[in-house]
Amino acid sequence: MSLPTEGQMAIESEVLVIGGGLGGLTSALAAAREGADVRLVSYKQSTLRQASGLVDVLGYTPDGDGPLTDPYEAIPSLPAEHPYRKVGVGTVRDAMALFDDAVPTYEGEHTDTNALLPTHGGSIKPTARYPAGASAGLASDTRDTLLVGIEEMVDFDAPHVAAHLDATGVPFDVRGETIRFPGDLRADAKVTRYAKLLDTNSEVAVRGRMVPAREALAQRVNPLLEDEQRVGFPAILGDDNPGAIRDSLSDHLGVDVFEVPMGPPSLPGLRLEDALFSALDEAGASIETGNPVVDFEGEDRIEKVFIEKNGAKIPNSADQYVLATGGFVGKGVESDREGVYEPVFDCHVPHAADRYDWFDGELFGDHEFARYGVATDDDLRPLDASDDSEFENLRAAGSVLGGYDFAAEKSGSGVSIATGYAAGQRAAQEAR
Amino acid sequence: MGPTPHIAVIGGGSTGAGIARDLAMRGLDVTLVEQGNLTHGTTGRMHGLLHSGGRYAVSDQASATECIEENRVLRDIASHCVEMTGGLFVKRPEDSEEYFQKKLSGCEECGIPAEVVSGEEARAMEPHLAKDIDKAISVPDGAIDPFRLVVANAASAQEHGARIETHSKVTDLLVESGEVVGIEVEHDSGPGKRVHGTEGGTEQIRADYVVNATGAWAGRIGDMAGLDIEVRPSKGVMTIMNIRQVDTVINRCRPKGDADIVVPHETTAILGTTDEEVEDPEDYPEEQWEVDMMIDTLSELIPMLDEARTIRSFWGVRPLYEPPDVGSDDPTDITRDFFLLDHDERDDLPGMTSIVGGKFTTYRMMGEQIADHVCGKFGIDADCRTADEPLPGSEDFSVLRDYMDEFGLRSPIGRRSVERLGSRADEVLKTDGPNPTVCECEGVTRAEIQDAIEGSGSDLNAVRIRTRASMGNCQGGFCSHRMASELHSEYDEPVVREAWDELLQERWKGQRHALWGEQLSQAALNYALHATTQNRDQDPADGDPVDFSAFDSGRGQTGGSVDSADVAADGGTNGY
């Protein structure tokens, strides 16, 4: 029995995953599918809200070679501290298979070869998995393309994106047109407002007549369509029913319709987050969001962690723990003028002593900070400054890991999925 | 009367722009040339304090008196560039009482309205002041936007017929028979507005008189004609916070010292500064200890600064000058006054005058004296009108209207646009199309960006300084590509891409000194947005050609007609 001073019985599970981003969700899913009793606790919305929703595995080597056609082929020659090297290429493949199974609305699993997708800035980027909604937009597909922007949406300027895409050498003709969105959304409407209108397909006034929103949108685009065989929109085509919206636009226009992934707030990212939360829910995990893990007890083993909720500290205990709190963006790694640290367990984060060595003077130079995070052994256990494991029952997954620059390599989601999978599976096996 | 004299003014800082406006308003032909953007030099890298004169009320009363006079003038003619925040000289327990009293009487002697307020009263005005502040002197300090002010001066000069050439560097002075007769200029991209990728060229501009208003660079222009102009550049650091911890200018009330002032500026507060002599106005060390000192020392006045987030730091060089016979060792002892060096009188080289030293706050007065001097040369008797005629943007602008309904803008954004634009708000914001916000941090709308593009060509850094777009918390993370897209309605894609890269690089530069805590997290987010989401670090448009056929072309295409010979089949691996 717990001591009276502790006041409260701990909430127990076999595996406790801290963090609800791609790393934590995959980890919890892998552990649950392994048969463990899993609990996931997460504080805020993850970086999927900011991410494009594309699932990159590896687009460029750390030396900048690429775009790589086959991401798996390059993994064995990555530096030894790279998380992919810790888990090995076989695990990366297994992890992607778990992802494909859990998120059927994604495509790309039919091949090992990377796809090139148009970005909302007009460049193209290599990725391994893409939402079904983006699949008609692949840059290796040679069909001529019309991009349609919305006059009041500053994040996607279709004529500019088209001209930029053309400059990348895409094997098709591409043109951009700008329309006024039907209905009267105000100039600063958020993408979710557009999505909602298309989801509900509410009627909007078009020259005094009421027309369902999807049809009204297609009517705006139809006269602009020339010989193009596909039409791309910014990723605003619905939150709940993106497939149905694409289909109905496609019917009205008589050509394929796709979305170009966007910056924050990113609907494809949010849709992916939803899909993973439902998969996890189905797998029977317990999920708590909205409150941070702020403290823990334990020396060599973590005995319990404390979640702060309405000013109280609620103990949670488990046999095995997974740290998936993200990197600098997700707040799993933090810094001040003196140094870089991991705030929950104070795991060692290797970094340069002089903060002016953390970054490069060139915008896209070799930024050390991008590779900062906890270092681990091959079992993904965080290591202290003398290379001993910090805690015997803690593993780390996702962006909280160091040793790779996901932005330069285009490996963000892939590393989170692979390490999440490995950490979750091993935690579950050990908890049995 | 002979033909109108043509005057070449070198330098597009506050001094040069002020001179150009004054001369043009007096009817002279004026060409202003600037090697970078307007405000490229010290003017774009200063603290933004509209001096009341309080800072100089003990040490340099002549400057203090000029400051309060010009402070009043600028509030009037440049109301859309000025925020009258008021200022406090605060005294900590360890600061000298004697100096406090000297400051107070000094202000009175110079005609600067000054009033003693108790520690409690000061904290009631500024709740984040340290609990142990004894008392303070309140003075009419203000915040002033140097970019807006210089652009408005240049616009006014242009309205009066002046030619303004930015990105045009003076590479030589034309000297014939012992007289300066013009300048040789190298245009970065051809005369007129800057357009990336346009071929530049050299131009000889003949002038009846040349004014050298290049501040810290004045010596270099002098060198071109063998003149010795001893400018003593002195650097100072400024550290920008992400919010306004104070709404009043906070000065430390002590004789002189580093890190003794905080100026609220738009959405930020700027900490400053240092005073260290440097050799080269373009190449000097920017050091970590300077940033740390701003935060540590000013936390004694405003404790919350210690934990606060900074968004970037920048340095500027003061164009200090002292006559050769003074010989101060410490740059803080060099006068803040300005000097007019007529090279005919001084060096027997007619045709040119240099103006050195001075302050931003007194730029107009400096312009007036130079214009008087130049007009004197040509026997022109024309009154100076720059103290009376408001700058474009500050005309008849008494009430801030709420533009929300009128222009379909969200309230805080509409308000801020109108504050920035002043009396030009109607002209700029009345557009036919929708006017969405491009930069959310600073509340800058498409119409303002388009207006700035019209004024400055394809240069997004020039658009930035005119509008403040990309100057807020996110430092361009979210809006750089939007600003680039706004250029695209006017310019071709390669030009846009180059301007975009230049903006990104410039935004990165100043953040180096703020990269810890929240701002490092922001930098990591920006990096992910630009490199991961947009792949701008590996943009094939800038690099080697890509073999598209080697990549996944999809599981199969439906609809549309496909030329099957062109279709890549999954790059040959693992077909489905």
Ligand SMILES: Cc1cc2nc3c(=O)[nH]c(=O)nc-3n(C[C@H](O)[C@H](O)[C@H](O)COP(=O)(O)OP(=O)(O)OC[C@H]3O[C@@H](n4cnc5c(N)ncnc54)[C@H](O)[C@@H]3O)c2cc1C
């Ligand atoms: C702007 C951006 C664009 C990206 N684009 C791509 C892309 O195009 N392709 C790609 O493959 N990848 C991309 N990524 C990477 C990818 O989306 C994820 O960021 C990455 O996989 C990291 O996921 P994560 O789960 O490790 O961390 P996060 O997503 O950061 O999740 C961490 C979670 O932990 C929670 N947390 C933190 N501290 C605590 C605590 N103390 N207690 C409880 N919970 C806590 C956070 O609230 C958050 O929910 C992008 C990332 C960013 C930021």
Ligand SMILES: Cc1cc2nc3c(=O)[nH]c(=O)nc-3n(C[C@H](O)[C@H](O)[C@H](O)COP(=O)(O)OP(=O)(O)OC[C@H]3O[C@@H](n4cnc5c(N)ncnc54)[C@H](O)[C@@H]3O)c2cc1C
């Ligand atoms: C740290 C710091 C803080 C300050 N804070 C304040 C303050 O709060 N309030 C205040 O009133 N004053 C302040 N000052 C002083 C003020 O900023 C300067 O006195 C003023 O801006 C100088 O303006 P200028 O036009 O003379 O020089 P500059 O702005 O330097 O203009 C000279 C211009 O000449 C150009 N140039 C140089 N060589 C060439 C060439 N060969 N061809 C073409 N162009 C050329 C340069 O690019 C530059 O733009 C501060 C100064 C510093 C350093």
